Amino acid sequence: MRxxxxxxxxxxxVISGIAGLLSDLDNIEIVEKFESxxxxxxxxxxxxxxxILMDIFLPVINGVDLCKTIKQKYPxxxxxxxxxxxxxxxxxxFIQNGGNGYVLKNAxxxxxxxxxxxxxxGEIVFSEEVKMIISQPLSEDLERIPSLSRxxxxxxxxLSQGKSTQEIADDxxxxxxxxxxxxxxxxxxxxxxxxxxxxxxxxxxNLLN
Amino acid sequence: MRxxxxxxxxxxxVISGIAGLLSDLDNIEIVEKFESxxxxxxxxxxxxxxxILMDIFLPVINGVDLCKTIKQKYPxxxxxxxxxxxxxxxxxxFIQNGGNGYVLKNAxxxxxxxxxxxxxxGEIVFSEEVKMIISQPLSEDLERIPSLSRxxxxxxxxLSQGKSTQEIADDxxxxxxxxxxxxxxxxxxxxxxxxxxxxxxxxxxNLLN
DNA sequence: TTTCTTTTACCTGTTTTCAGGTAAAAAAGC
DNA sequence: GCTTTTTTACCTGAAAACAGGTAAAAGAAA
Numbered sequence: 001m002r003x004x005x006x007x008x009x010x011x012x013x014v015i016s017g018i019a020g021l022l023s024d025l026d027n028i029e030i031v032e033k034f035e036s037x038x039x040x041x042x043x044x045x046x047x048x049x050x051x052i053l054m055d056i057f058l059p060v061i062n063g064v065d066l067c068k069t070i071k072q073k074y075p076x077x078x079x080x081x082x083x084x085x086x087x088x089x090x091x092x093x094f095i096q097n098g099g100n101g102y103v104l105k106n107a108x109x110x111x112x113x114x115x116x117x118x119x120x121x122g123e124i125v126f127s128e129e130v131k132m133i134i135s136q137p138l139s140e141d142l143e144r145i146p147s148l149s150r151x152x153x154x155x156x157x158x159l160s161q162g163k164s165t166q167e168i169a170d171d172x173x174x175x176x177x178x179x180x181x182x183x184x185x186x187x188x189x190x191x192x193x194x195x196x197x198x199x200x201x202x203x204x205x206n207l208l209n
Numbered sequence: 210m211r212x213x214x215x216x217x218x219x220x221x222x223v224i225s226g227i228a229g230l231l232s233d234l235d236n237i238e239i240v241e242k243f244e245s246x247x248x249x250x251x252x253x254x255x256x257x258x259x260x261i262l263m264d265i266f267l268p269v270i271n272g273v274d275l276c277k278t279i280k281q282k283y284p285x286x287x288x289x290x291x292x293x294x295x296x297x298x299x300x301x302x303f304i305q306n307g308g309n310g311y312v313l314k315n316a317x318x319x320x321x322x323x324x325x326x327x328x329x330x331g332e333i334v335f336s337e338e339v340k341m342i343i344s345q346p347l348s349e350d351l352e353r354i355p356s357l358s359r360x361x362x363x364x365x366x367x368l369s370q371g372k373s374t375q376e377i378a379d380d381x382x383x384x385x386x387x388x389x390x391x392x393x394x395x396x397x398x399x400x401x402x403x404x405x406x407x408x409x410x411x412x413x414x415n416l417l418n
Numbered sequence: 419t420t421t422c423t424t425t426t427a428c429c430t431g432t433t434t435t436c437a438g439g440t441a442a443a444a445a446a447g448c
Numbered sequence: 449g450c451t452t453t454t455t456t457a458c459c460t461g462a463a464a465a466c467a468g469g470t471a472a473a474a475g476a477a478a
Contacts, residue, residue: 011293011314013321017226035315057293084220084266084293105220106244112222149424162406164464178426184466185424194434194466195405197371203412358454373434387456393436394454403436403464 002029003120006043008054008066009082010035014105018053021109025116037061044070049077051120056083056094064094071098078119087204088133091126101125146189148207155182157208160199211238212329215252217263217275218291219244223314227262230318234325246270253279258286260329265292265299273303274356280307287328296414300339310334355398357416364391365417369408 005028009015015033022028031049034040037058043049052070056063067079080101081094091102101119103112107127115125148156158168165183169176183195192198202208214237218224224242231237240258243249246267252258261279265272276288289310290303300311310328312321316336324334357365367377374392378385392404401407411417 011223011226012316012318013223013226013230013314014220015226016229016318017220017222017224020225020229021222105222107221109221109225151425159405160409162402162409164403166464174425175427177428180465181427182425184468187466193371194373195403196368196408199405199408200369200371200412203409360455375434383455384457386458389435390457391455393438396436 002027003050003078004029004031004048005051005053006030006032006034006040006049008034008037008040008052008058008063010055010057010059014055018112021112022116025113027120028116035059037063037066040066041069044074044077049074051116052077052079053116054079054081056081056086056090064090064097067094067099068097080116080119080125086130086133090205091130091133095124102130103127104129148186148189148202152182152186152189153208155179156186156198156202159183159195160202160208211236212259212287213238213240213257214260214262215239215241215243215249215258217243217246217249217261217267217272219264219266219268223264227321230321231325234322236329237325244268246272246275249275250278253283253286258283260287260289260325262289262291262325265290265295265303273299273306276303276308277306289325289328289334295339295342299414300335300342304333311339312336313338357395357398357411361391361395361398362417364388365395365407365411368392368404369411369417 005022007015007018007030012035019030019033022030028051031047032043034043038060054063054066058066063081067081070077070079075098078100079098080103081099082103082105084105086104094102101115101124103115104127106129111127115127118125154172155168158171163171165179166176169179187198190198190201192201214231216224216227216239221244228239228242231239240256241252243252247269263272263275267275272290276290279286279288284307287309288307289312290308291312291314293314295313303311310324310333312324313336315338320336324336327334363381364377367380372380374388375385378388396407399407399410401410
């Protein structure tokens with residue numbers, strides 16, 4: 001059997017690279033290539049797909065959410081995530097959403113191919129560097145990342161722009177004390193010591209904007 | 210004449226993609242591929258190279274500094290920068306360091322090829338999205354981004370981990386006052402209001418780690 | 419309707435940051 | 449050797465963040 005495979009990446013160059021790599025594997029048949037998740041969602045509604053290789057950082061819908069959406073409808077579809085650099089929490093979330101594997105783009109060709117073959121065989125696969133990342137379990141990472149509420153995100157965004165509590169209160173027409181409460185709640189939610197650590201965390205986990 | 214071309218990117222997949230793309234161009238001859246800048250520096254010492262396509266976010270030396278180093282020794286060498294996403298300031302700095310063009314990896318194949326051909330012809334080239342980015346001149350971006358010194362980077366990194374001035378002083382065996390001075394210097398260097406804004410700026414511009 | 423989450427707001431006190439100085443030894447660059 | 453940058457260090461006072469509470473109104477979800 002040949003696995004009908006789709007590649008999703010917003011970089012044509014990367015698509016071409018993967019396609020070239022996969023041409024060696026005779027159990028893989030590349031049926032389509034997309035630069036965004038929405039195009040993919042439309043496609044799988046009307047076509048049979050067995051395997052998806054997707055970038056995690058995509059324009060409109062990110063890969064983690066995209067994976068969840070697809071897996072809810074097509075649980076048997078095999079999805080492998082890819083990214084340039086990654087955080088433990090991101091990989092875990094992807095797997096939690098049903099992903100069958102995660103490969104860093106700096107993986108060697110050999111690693112890539114092996115991961116794909118083993119994923120097809122039913123395993124959950126990771127490239128070497130991803131294994132390194134996930135083998136250092138930090139207790140905080142084990143918990144699912146809660147999301148920011150709308151107001152919290154507004155405030156976090158202004159904090160990342162260097163605004164003080166008072167300035168944010170003025171910008172959003174809120175009481176100084178309200179903003180103070182929100183800020184503290186955000187810090188507590190992610191167990192962060194201060195705003196600097198928070199901003200670093202939010203940016204690395206793409207929770208901002 | 211065939212241009213002896215080198216590709217530098219830490220993602221094998223991307224190298225493969227570009228190589229495939231360039232195989233269409235018969236005035237380009239790919240002589241070598243590297244995953245890091247240091248390997249490239251060694252190579253060009255002993256071989257003739259006419260054109261370099263380099264990723265900006267590279268492990269040890271970043272592409273902007275790498276470009277500067279190479280151009281100082283080999284001003285005629287044509288260097289085209291590439292990255293996945295980019296900031297105006299980063300592109301400007303690359304060009305200021307002698308880069309002959311800048312292309313986003315989400316550029317179409319046609320754009321890629323055209324950029325390369327025009328760069329060879331002596332032009333400074335940008336892919337469409339890069340043109341968009343640089344055509345919105347923000348005054349702050351017009352100034353060159355200074356880089357962090359080693360000590361400053363150490364301290365900025367610890368700041369991004371939520372450490373306080375005292376904790377950093379303890380970690381690095383420095384006086385509290387010394388760390389305070391460094392932190393202030395960093396803030397002044399980038400004209401940032403506070404550490405939160407600083408961390409956001411550093412992460413977005415990949416000046417950290 | 420009841421429950422949970424979100425958004426709003428207040429009070430107090432301690433710790434830390436931020437902004438303004440200055441300056442000398444060490445290292446790096448030319 | 450000379451110059452510039454980096455690293456080290458100190459002083460002070462105002463501003464802001466942080467940590468600990470509490471709590472009510474509004475909105476969403478069950």
